Amino acid sequence: MPPLQRKLTAALLVTGLASTLSLGGIAHWMLMRDFQQSVMDEAFAHFSADALAYLQRYGSWAEATRYQPFPEFVRQRHRPPMPGDAPRPRQGFDRRGAPPFHFLIMDPQGRILKGLDGLPEGTLAPPEVRATARPIRVGDRVELLASPQGEPVLTRRDEDYLAAMRQALLTGMAVAVVLALALGLLMGRRMSTSLQLLTHAIRGMQKNRELPRQVTVRSGDEIGELAQAFNAMNAELTQAHRDLREYAELTASQSARLKELSIRDPLTDLFNRRHFDEQANSLYQQAMRYGHPLSVMVGDLDFFKQINDDFSHAVGDEVLRRVAVLLRDGTRKADLVARYGGEEFVILFPESTLAQAAHCCEKLRLAIEIHPWHEVHPQLRVTMSMGLSDTLAAGSVEKMIAEADSYLYQAKHGGRNRVLPAA
Ligand SMILES: Nc1nc2c(ncn2[C@@H]2O[C@H](COP(=O)(O)OP(=O)(O)OP(=O)(O)O)[C@@H](O)[C@H]2O)c(=O)[nH]1
Structure with a gap:
């Protein structure tokens, strides 16, 4: 059993037991008090009827006691009916002749006419006895005072009745305790289940970063409010998380785009000079370290100024774009192709000897020469x-480029449209 359920059950059980015991005690006390009162009322009614009959027969108490003692009169009055007696009204419980209370009889001033233990006839009854005395009247006149003394004498039937009432009280108390226990278990389980749902949802968010999470608690109490607050918080968190992710994706794509822009030449979309220098330098270091071959090519379009002048700058731009495509398409993915300056291009060939690079460049040269340039302009x-270099020993990639540049110079002076050193 979960701790909260255990605590609630115990609390309801203790409360139920305490209230049941105290209520049961009060009910039992009231039952006894009312029962004794009713026994006393009934006894007084019988007693006063006997006393009145006694007075009526003999005129006064003093006169009556001279002829017949009161107890004898009462015994005679209540003897079993004899054949021929007039029918008598039935009087209350049959106490087998034992009165439930003994009454002390006093005159209206409190002087004792018929004494009991410790209270002799002729003396004045103590004030507390007089305070509990009830008047016996003839018409409006108080003839006698009667005060009950001692505990009531209960009949078997009275005791059976009281036992049945006590049994009913005990059963009621037991039922109340069982109900409190069941209620505690039920409420405890309900609260505990709701709280467990919430705890599970929160742990899930913490551990697995699972969003969104909604809990279903159908109750209008504080736990229901807690669940609603959790659901609202979770929804807001989910939305914030989504916004944040979208923002992060946007930022990442923008930064990737920015990075791409920063390393590319806008006209040809080839790598720019700065990126080439960075990459070439690191590839040179790797080649040096592992003793692998590395070649670099520096290319320059022939009479490009003439092209611009003869056919327009726009045609010149288109030539640069198409040459870039030819260079990229004619090389491997691992080769680093860049626009190095106006009409100047560079290619770094990793893992390539001079002969291999020259062979590739010869194909590139031919591809440029035979390209259908008439599509751009009929006379174009x-x-x-x-120029090429594979001299790793030059000391740096810049020095290799300088060497390739000197071969390019030679190629230009040798008649252009060629690769030097030749394959
Ligand atoms: N259309 C266009 N022209 C450019 C661009 N960048 C540089 N140029 C031009 O390219 C020309 C290069 O001319 P030069 O350096 O004299 O070389 P060349 O005319 O190719 O002569 P050689 O290299 O000796 O064959 C210059 O006129 C530049 O203005 C560009 O982005 N677009």
Whole structure:
């Protein structure tokens, strides 16, 4: 049993037991008090009827006691009916002749006419006895005072009745305790289940970062409010999480785009010079370290100024774009192709000897030469001169580029549209 359920059950059980015991005690006390009162009322009614009959027969108490003692008169009055007696009204419980109370009889001033233990005839009854005395009247006149003395004498029937009432009280108390226990178990389980749902949801959020999570608690109490507050908080958190993720994705894509822009040449979409230098440098370091071959090509379009002048700057731009595509399509993915300056391009060939790079560059040169340039302009002819270097020993990639540049210079002076050193 979960701790909360155990506590609630115990609390309701203790409360139920305490209230049942105290209520039962009060009910029992009231039952006894009312029962004794009713026994006393009944006894007094009989007693006063006997006393009145006694007075009526003999005129006064003093006169009557001279002829017949009161107890004898009462015995005679209540003897079993004899054949021929007039029918008598039935009087209350049959106490087998034992009166439930003994009454002390006093005159209206409190002087004792018929004494009991410790209270002799002729003396004045103590004030507390007189205070409990009840008047016996003839018409409006108080003839006698009667005060009950001692505990009531209960009949078997009275005791059976009281026992049945006590039994009923005990059964009621037991039922109340069982109900309190059942109620405690039920309420405890309900509260505990609701709280467990919430705890499970919160732990799920903490451990597995699971969003969204909604709990279903159908109750209008504080736990229901707690569940509603949790659901609202979870919904807000989910939304905030979603917004944050979208924002992070947007930022990531923007930063990737920015990074791409920062390393690309906008006209040809090839890598720009700065990126080439960075990458070439690191590839040079790797080649040096592992003793692998590495070649670099520097290419320059022939008479490009003439192209711009003869066919317009726009045609010149289109030539640069198409050359870029040809260079990219004619090389491997691992090769680093970049626009190095106006009409100048560079390619770094990792894992390539000079012969392999020259072979590839020769194909590139041919591809440029035979490209259908008439599509751009009918008289357009485009060629490229290229210089190569694979001299890792030069000391840096810049020095290799400088060496390739000197071969390019030679190629230009040698008639252009060629690759040097040749394959
Ligand atoms: N259309 C266009 N032209 C450019 C661009 N960048 C550089 N140029 C031009 O390219 C031309 C290069 O001319 P030069 O350096 O004289 O070389 P060349 O005319 O190709 O002569 P050689 O290299 O000796 O064959 C210059 O006129 C530049 O203005 C560009 O982005 N677009």
